[in-house]
Amino acid sequence: xxxxxxxxxxxxxxxxxxxxxxxxxxxxxxxxxxxxxxxxxxxxxxxxxxxxxxxxxxxxxxxxxxxxxxxxxxxxxxxxxxxxxxxxxxxxxxxxxxxxxxxxxxxxxxxxxxxxxxxxxxxxxxxxxxxxxxxxxxxxxxxxxxxxxxxxxxxxxxxxxxxxxxxxxxxxxxxxxxxxxxxxxxxxxxxxxxxxxxxxxxxxxxxxxxxxxxxxxxxxxxxxxxxxxxxxxxxxxxxxxxxxxxxxxxxxxxxxxxxxxxxxxxxxxxxxxxxxxxxxxxxxxxxxxxxxxxxxxxxxxxxxxxxxxxxxxxxxxxxxxxxxxxxx
Ligand SMILES: [Zn+2]
Numbered sequence: 001x002x003x004x005x006x007x008x009x010x011x012x013x014x015x016x017x018x019x020x021x022x023x024x025x026x027x028x029x030x031x032x033x034x035x036x037x038x039x040x041x042x043x044x045x046x047x048x049x050x051x052x053x054x055x056x057x058x059x060x061x062x063x064x065x066x067x068x069x070x071x072x073x074x075x076x077x078x079x080x081x082x083x084x085x086x087x088x089x090x091x092x093x094x095x096x097x098x099x100x101x102x103x104x105x106x107x108x109x110x111x112x113x114x115x116x117x118x119x120x121x122x123x124x125x126x127x128x129x130x131x132x133x134x135x136x137x138x139x140x141x142x143x144x145x146x147x148x149x150x151x152x153x154x155x156x157x158x159x160x161x162x163x164x165x166x167x168x169x170x171x172x173x174x175x176x177x178x179x180x181x182x183x184x185x186x187x188x189x190x191x192x193x194x195x196x197x198x199x200x201x202x203x204x205x206x207x208x209x210x211x212x213x214x215x216x217x218x219x220x221x222x223x224x225x226x227x228x229x230x231x232x233x234x235x236x237x238x239x240x241x242x243x244x245x246x247x248x249x250x251x252x253x254x255x256x257x258x259x260x261x262x263x264x265x266x267x268x269x270x271x272x273x274x275x276x277x278x279x280x281x282x283x284x285x286x287x288x289x290x291x292x293x294x295x296x297x298x299x300x301x302x303x304x305x306x307x308x309x310x311x312x313x314x315x316x317x318x319x320x321x322x323x324x325x326x327x328x
Pocket of ligand 1: 179187
């Protein structure tokens with residue numbers, strides 16, 4: 001079948017909502033819709049996913065047999081071998097749910113699941129900043145830090161299909177405790193949750209501190225949003241915390257660079273909000289953690305897919321595995 005006649009369906013599952021989209025292998029998104037997920041019964045949500053997917057197909061006058069493959073992106077942990085979503089802190093109801101089997105039967109189409117961080121790497125590689133390159137690393141820095149690695153033209157998944165947990169490399173064994181049980185992980189230094197907790201612990205007794213005032217009573221903003229404002233307004237506390245964050249990012253990126261010698265490192269979420277406030281110091285600090293030969297041709301960029309990364313991620317899973325048979 002010619003590439004332009006192939007259609008793919010994607011489901012990007014998040015803790016609060018699910019993006020459903022219909023697209024082509026060239027990255028054209030024909031249609032997309034979002035449905036709520038938060039605290040609902042997974043069976044009910046999966047039925048909604050099927051109805052929504054079928055509606056997108058009907059609106060585009062496409063019969064389901066025209067779908068070449070379906071991709072599902074979801075937060076880990078996943079049982080990729082059995083095609084199941086397992087319980088996670090943001091999706092407590094989704095425990096041992098055989099979603100791949102369910103969706104593939106409903107649409108009679110090959111269906112693949114991948115964790116959302118790996119899917120982000122596929123999206124940047126197939127549709128985003130790293131099109132046609134062979135070596136790319138994607139880092140998503142939101143509540144936690146996740147990542148995916150494309151090495152020599154393949155997604156790195158490891159022996160148990162759980163490789164690429166880039167947020168949990170230990171940068172300092174004496175560092176802050178991480179949610180994963182280790183100490184001093186990259187995520188424990190730079191993840192959104194860790195930064196919120198640090199700012200709360202440092203400043204909660206100082207209601208007049210500029211960073212607390214920036215939040216205007218919205219506790220959800222205490223974290224990167226107020227920190228970035230603090231850095232822009234040259235607040236001393238914010239600048240010193242930012243220095244530490246930039247140093248730890250450079251350390252982690254330096255480690256990945258020396259191991260994989262990537263052409264692109266693409267940063268999402270927090271990096272999109274911070275832009276050059278983050279990129280410039282990280283690039284400056286990188287020679288402390290990686291060889292000059294490794295840095296020479298390396299391009300560090302923010303994600304061009306931005307807020308559409310979920311839709312592109314789900315589609316990229318379908319496109320990638322439609323073209324690369326999977327070992328499981
Ligand atoms: Zn960890």
